[in-house]
Amino acid sequence: MFKPNYCKSVGYILIALVSCMLVYSISRSDSATLSNFEFSENQFTFDTLTIGVTSEKSIRFRNRSKSVLNILSVRASCGCTSARAIKKKLSPGEETEIIVSLKGEVGTTVGEVGTVTIKTDIQNNSSIVVPVVVHALEGMNIVPTVLDFQYVNLTAKDSIQKKIYVVFNSKELDSESPIICTSSSSWFTIEKSTYSPERNETLFVVTVNPDSLSERGTFVDYIMVHALDSRQEILVSEMISVRIRAQ
Structure with missing residues (x-):
C-alpha cells in the first residue's frame, strides 16, 4: 500500500514531466x-x-x-x-x-x-x-563592469588584484591597442598587462594596497575606459565602478 506522502510526490513528478513535455x-x-x-x-x-x-x-x-x-x-x-x-x-x-x-x-x-x-x-x-x-560584437565590451574588493584587511601586507578584460572591435581600430584606463583615485593603481591582437583584447590589472586605505569602511570610486583612434582622440568611453570594503 502506498503511503500518502509517496503518492503526493509521484503526482508532483508526473505533473512536472507533463509540463516539461509541452x-x-x-x-x-x-x-x-x-x-x-x-x-x-x-x-x-x-x-x-x-x-x-x-x-x-x-x-x-x-x-x-x-x-x-x-x-x-x-x-x-x-x-x-x-x-x-x-x-x-x-x-x-x-x-x-x-x-x-x-x-x-x-x-x-x-x-x-x-x-x-x-x-x-x-x-x-x-x-x-x-x-x-x-x-560577433562591435564596439567596446568590458568584463567585469563592477570591481568589488570585499573585506580588505587593513593590517595585511599583501595587495589585492583584480583583472579587467576589454575587447574593442571597430573599423577604425589600429594595429596597436587603442584602449586606456584612467582614474584619479589614490586607493588603487591600474596597469596594462597584455594585449591580444587576435581577439582585440586588452587586459588591465587593478591593485589595491591596504596601506592606501586610512580607515575601515566602504570606499567607492570609478575607472574610465577609453578607446582611442589613430589621432589619440576618444572614440567611445565606458565607466567601471570600484567598491572597496576595508576592515
Whole structure:
C-alpha cells in the first residue's frame, strides 16, 4: 500500500514531466513535434551586434495546422531583449513575423545570449523556445563592469588584484591597442598587462594596497575606459565602478 506522502510526490513528478513535455525547442524537436508550425529560420541570428545600439532580427512563423492558431504570448528571456508578433491570430497556412530587438550592452557575449518563448493555443497551449545568437560584437565590451574588493584587511601586507578584460572591435581600430584606463583615485593603481591582437583584447590589472586605505569602511570610486583612434582622440568611453570594503 502506498503511503500518502509517496503518492503526493509521484503526482508532483508526473505533473512536472507533463509540463516539461509541452515546451519544445525548435532546434532539437523532430518534425512530428513541430508539425503544426513552420519557421523560416531555427534561431534569431545577429551577425554583428554593436555595443550601445539596439538591433532587430525577424523570422517568419507559419501555421501549418488545419485550424486557427492563436499566439498567446511572445516572451524574451532577458531584459536586454524584447520580442513581439506582428499578427497573433493565424488562419491555416497564414504566417506572421516574430521580431526580436536586442541591445548590445557591456558584458554581452558571443554565442547564445538568450531565448524567445512563443506560446500558442494548440497542443495544450504548448510553447516553442527559439535561441537568440550573436556571431560577433562591435564596439567596446568590458568584463567585469563592477570591481568589488570585499573585506580588505587593513593590517595585511599583501595587495589585492583584480583583472579587467576589454575587447574593442571597430573599423577604425589600429594595429596597436587603442584602449586606456584612467582614474584619479589614490586607493588603487591600474596597469596594462597584455594585449591580444587576435581577439582585440586588452587586459588591465587593478591593485589595491591596504596601506592606501586610512580607515575601515566602504570606499567607492570609478575607472574610465577609453578607446582611442589613430589621432589619440576618444572614440567611445565606458565607466567601471570600484567598491572597496576595508576592515
